[in-house]
Amino acid sequence: MTETSEGYTTADGRQIGGVLMEMKNITLRFGGVTAIKDISFDIREGEIRAIIGPNGAGKSSMLNVISGFYHPQEGEVWFHGSKRPAMKPYQVAQQGIARTFQNIALFEGMSVLNNVMTGRLTHMTTNMAQQAMWWGKAEREEVENREIVEKIIDFLEIQHIRKTPVSRLPYGLKKRVELARALAAEPKLLLLDEPMAGMNVEEKEDMSRFILDVNDEFGTTIALIEHDMGVVMDLSDRVVVMDYGKKIGDGTPDEVRNNQDVIDAYLGVAHD
Amino acid sequence: MPDQLLYAIEVTLNGLMAGVLYSLVALGFVLIFKASGIFNYAQGVMALFSAMTLVGIMDGQVPFSHLINAIFGTDIHHFGWHVPAIVAILLTAVVMTAFAWAVNQVIFKHLVNQEPIILFMATIGLAYFLEGFGDLMWGSDIKSLDVGLPQGGSFWIEENTAWLGGEGFYGFFIDQLDMVATVVAVILVAVLVAFSQYTKQGRALRAVADDHQAALSVGISLSYIWVLVWSIAGFVALVAGIMWGTKSGVQFSLSLIALKALPVLMLGGFTSIPGAIVGGLIVGVGEKLFEFLVGPMIGGATENWFAYVLALIFLVFRPQGLFGERIIERV
Ligand SMILES: Nc1ncnc2c1ncn2[C@@H]1O[C@H](COP(=O)(O)OP(=O)(O)OP(=O)(O)O)[C@@H](O)[C@H]1O
Ligand SMILES: [Mg+2]
Numbered sequence: 001m002t003e004t005s006e007g008y009t010t011a012d013g014r015q016i017g018g019v020l021m022e023m024k025n026i027t028l029r030f031g032g033v034t035a036i037k038d039i040s041f042d043i044r045e046g047e048i049r050a051i052i053g054p055n056g057a058g059k060s061s062m063l064n065v066i067s068g069f070y071h072p073q074e075g076e077v078w079f080h081g082s083k084r085p086a087m088k089p090y091q092v093a094q095q096g097i098a099r100t101f102q103n104i105a106l107f108e109g110m111s112v113l114n115n116v117m118t119g120r121l122t123h124m125t126t127n128m129a130q131q132a133m134w135w136g137k138a139e140r141e142e143v144e145n146r147e148i149v150e151k152i153i154d155f156l157e158i159q160h161i162r163k164t165p166v167s168r169l170p171y172g173l174k175k176r177v178e179l180a181r182a183l184a185a186e187p188k189l190l191l192l193d194e195p196m197a198g199m200n201v202e203e204k205e206d207m208s209r210f211i212l213d214v215n216d217e218f219g220t221t222i223a224l225i226e227h228d229m230g231v232v233m234d235l236s237d238r239v240v241v242m243d244y245g246k247k248i249g250d251g252t253p254d255e256v257r258n259n260q261d262v263i264d265a266y267l268g269v270a271h272d
Numbered sequence: 273m274p275d276q277l278l279y280a281i282e283v284t285l286n287g288l289m290a291g292v293l294y295s296l297v298a299l300g301f302v303l304i305f306k307a308s309g310i311f312n313y314a315q316g317v318m319a320l321f322s323a324m325t326l327v328g329i330m331d332g333q334v335p336f337s338h339l340i341n342a343i344f345g346t347d348i349h350h351f352g353w354h355v356p357a358i359v360a361i362l363l364t365a366v367v368m369t370a371f372a373w374a375v376n377q378v379i380f381k382h383l384v385n386q387e388p389i390i391l392f393m394a395t396i397g398l399a400y401f402l403e404g405f406g407d408l409m410w411g412s413d414i415k416s417l418d419v420g421l422p423q424g425g426s427f428w429i430e431e432n433t434a435w436l437g438g439e440g441f442y443g444f445f446i447d448q449l450d451m452v453a454t455v456v457a458v459i460l461v462a463v464l465v466a467f468s469q470y471t472k473q474g475r476a477l478r479a480v481a482d483d484h485q486a487a488l489s490v491g492i493s494l495s496y497i498w499v500l501v502w503s504i505a506g507f508v509a510l511v512a513g514i515m516w517g518t519k520s521g522v523q524f525s526l527s528l529i530a531l532k533a534l535p536v537l538m539l540g541g542f543t544s545i546p547g548a549i550v551g552g553l554i555v556g557v558g559e560k561l562f563e564f565l566v567g568p569m570i571g572g573a574t575e576n577w578f579a580y581v582l583a584l585i586f587l588v589f590r591p592q593g594l595f596g597e598r599i600i601e602r603v
Contacts, residue, residue: 067489093491105486107479118479122491124472138471181490
């Protein structure tokens with residue numbers, strides 16, 4: 001792999017672009033706990049970037065920093081080549097960064113379709129007065145967004161549960177609906193926190209396929225956290241490895257797999 | 273038809289119409305509670321404050337005139353103009369929206385993620401503040417409110433229903449104001465439902481009511497939605513304030529209608545809009561019918577406690593209310 005500021009070509013021949021998001025010397029503390037210690041890494045346009053590490057390593061915290069749910073005490077977040085000021089999560093979402101949660105955060109009282117429709121909110125531009133006065137425009141907007149949502153529902157093969165209230169769905173399908181909602185935002189950057197946790201082998205294969213297809217068909221840049229090493233190795237172009245809040249490895253799956261620090265962390269070698 | 277039955281029907285009709293107003297007040301509670309988890313003790317005072325503001329604007333009163341006169345030694349009270357009711361109602365709605373914004377900016381923005389009891393305490397503080405603020409702004413005297421709504425019994429209905437009964441029956445006595453209140457409340461509820469189901473802001477509102485974290489992740493600003501629900505609750509309070517204020521004058525006791533909303537909420541559930549509506553109707557009809565049928569046997573004045581006892585009995589058997597979501601602790 002040859003890496004330049006312009007990008008690089010992956011082993012399977014995909015062209016990866018320049019830096020989309022860059023984390024510079026991020027440190028995040030909760031009282032006495034330092035969840036992230038001075039970590040820097042970048043995410044490039046079009047790539048699938050994995051963040052791995054043992055439990056409590058700080059992976060979710062990192063995703064929360066990117067999506068604006070946590071605000072680091074130190075460090076800078078750069079997006080599209082400019083430094084991002086401290087932002088609320090909804091502002092980050094409006095910038096084109098969508099996410100899913102480790103513990104699934106869906107609108108339990110709504111149908112699958114309505115959940116996915118909420119993903120389109122950042123694209124709906126008519127304001128309240130226009131909606132009241134000029135019903136036609138609002139209706140047209142609804143119809144257009146509905147079409148996009150239906151495509152995503154087809155794409156993720158959840159047509160059969162479109163009208164089902166989310167609270168009645170099994171875990172694996174909920175994860176898929178959450179992905180659909182994030183996709184509905186047509187994000188530039190998609191953040192997935194353990195998209196396959198708690199799934200059986202078949203469900204994991206489906207989810208892997210969807211993630212690859214999303215990246216391939218829509219060119220969406222994806223950052224994902226995953227515990228299953230096999231999955232990570234198959235899916236990702238580059239991997240950041242975290243342990244106890246520190247970055248202990250960064251590179252292609254092969255590089256990371258042969259990194260002694262990473263091997264130690266995963267085999268549970270005592271920390272000094 | 274026997275006269276006794278006709279009177280029971282009349283009582284039921286009157287109860288339904290009283291219930292509509294209870295529903296309206298309860299609706300204000302439910303909206304805020306659903307969207308932000310805040311039980312807004314100040315809802316009743318908001319109704320009082322909005323009614324005072326409406327009267328003040330209509331009469332061309334100078335706001336804070338006591339304060340101004342005390343400081344500057346002046347003696348001004350009125351601008352000397354009168355504002356048409358419809359314009360004054362719109363202006364009052366603007367004031368209630370500004371109030372909603374200020375409440376979020378000054379109080380609730382700083383209390384995000386606090387315990388519900390803290391939020392509740394904050395609304396108690398808010399209620400007393402707003403009560404005093406209203407007096408300071410518009411004076412504490414009892415005001416009469418007349419936005420041109422018809423009042424008194426409807427002769428037309430009386431005349432045209434008298435034939436139903438015998439010699440002693442003079443036809444149904446239905447207050448015109450109650451009828452107007454019912455129609456307005458029905459329209460208001462229909463508009464609210466359409467808003468929440470068919471607009472982008474309504475969808476965002478439902479999303480926030482369902483899950484804050486998920487709502488943030490799809491780009492919804494929580495504070496925007498909170499200002500929105502407080503504004504809507506302020507408008508609902510205004511409508512209730514107009515109806516009640518027209519009937520019994522704008523005075524402190526108006527804020528006590530909030531207490532009538534409590535049993536309605538216990539019945540209907542704190543998170544259910546249909547529950548607030550049906551709960552209000554049940555309380556309205558229940559207390560009027562009970563007073564009519566049982567009251568004379570036990571010395572009357574049952575309307576003071578009936579709703580609470582009904583709600584208590586209901587709570588024991590169905591704590592989540594009629595339509596409330598079942599409470600399951602998440603682990
Ligand atoms: N909101 C919070 N408040 C306090 N401490 C937190 C918070 N979020 C995370 N932490 C702490 O930060 C550390 C990293 O947690 P984080 O959830 O980021 O780990 P993780 O790598 O995602 O772990 P897992 O694989 O179990 O999901 C942990 O010690 C955790 O207790
Ligand atoms: Mg995690």
